Amino acid sequence: MKVLDVGCGLDPQGTHNCDVLVQCDAPNLIEVDGVHLPYPDNFFDKVVSHHVIEHLHYHPEIFFLELLRVTKHIVHLTMPHKLSRSAKSPTHTLYFDTDFWHNLCRKHRLCYRLLLHYSFRSTDTFSFGMGIGKWFRWRGHRLPILTLPNIDLDVMVFKNGDYEKYISNRKALGLKDKFT
Numbered sequence: 001m002k003v004l005d006v007g008c009g010l011d012p013q014g015t016h017n018c019d020v021l022v023q024c025d026a027p028n029l030i031e032v033d034g035v036h037l038p039y040p041d042n043f044f045d046k047v048v049s050h051h052v053i054e055h056l057h058y059h060p061e062i063f064f065l066e067l068l069r070v071t072k073h074i075v076h077l078t079m080p081h082k083l084s085r086s087a088k089s090p091t092h093t094l095y096f097d098t099d100f101w102h103n104l105c106r107k108h109r110l111c112y113r114l115l116l117h118y119s120f121r122s123t124d125t126f127s128f129g130m131g132i133g134k135w136f137r138w139r140g141h142r143l144p145i146l147t148l149p150n151i152d153l154d155v156m157v158f159k160n161g162d163y164e165k166y167i168s169n170r171k172a173l174g175l176k177d178k179f180t
Contacts, residue, residue, distance in 0.1 A: 004044045006034050006067060007052030014048065034063045039070045047071040050078040054092040061104060068108075074158055081116065081151035101155050115154040 005014030012026040016039075022031045032038060034052065047067045053060050067075045080087040082095035098114050105112040 001046065002044045004037075004039070004047045004070060006037075006047060006049040007055075016044070035066045037066055037070050041069055042072045044071050046074045046076065048076045051080070053077060054079045054087070054094050054096070057093055060094055060096075064104065065108075068110075068157065068159065071159065073160070074156060077155045077157075079153050079155075081153045084151035086150050086152075096153055098153065101153075105157060111158040113156045113158075115156075117152040117154065118150070 002016065003014040005012055005017045006019075008014065008017040008019050008026075008029065010024050012024070012029055015028060017026060017029045018032045018034075018037070019029070020031065020033050022029055030038070034049070034056075035058070047070060049067060053063060056063055064075070064077075067077075079096050080089075080092070082097050087095055098116075101112065101114055
């Protein structure tokens with residue numbers, strides 16, 4: 001299975017890897033940006049890009065369509081949700097929510113799955129002027145309302161009806177799919 005990791009940084013995970021700045025000595029690592037990938041159409045089985053798209057200085061659809069061009073089956077992206085505390089980093093230039101991905105995938109008639117990951121740390125607090133003692137329940141836990149969550153948005157996009165194949169293969173292996 002050929003996997004391209006775009007924006008791999010110091011931890012390349014794919015059989016092929018690329019980044020705008022090569023920071024480590026890894027096999028199959030090239031220095032290239034995400035909109036001019038030197039690969040033919042449908043070259044990879046899967047393309048992954050984790051926490052890269054929020055740093056772009058151009059429209060994310062250009063980046064996304066280039067990743068889609070070089071994959072046969074799946075594009076898997078991870079980024080902070082626009083309401084996440086990590087989205088407020090000074091290096092982030094773009095902010096995403098589920099509506100952006102719904103609209104983009106519908107526009108290009110693509111099958112997709114979205115998943116939100118929430119995490120809380122008691123040391124990360126933000127005051128919204130609600131006072132001490134306000135609580136809310138999240139997955140059975142009682143949390144102070146002053147806690148600002150870290151929310152990651154996971155997007156999996158499937159080409160050519162590959163979602164059904166993906167699910168049936170995972171079920172055949174006895175694996176649970178976090179996207180179903």
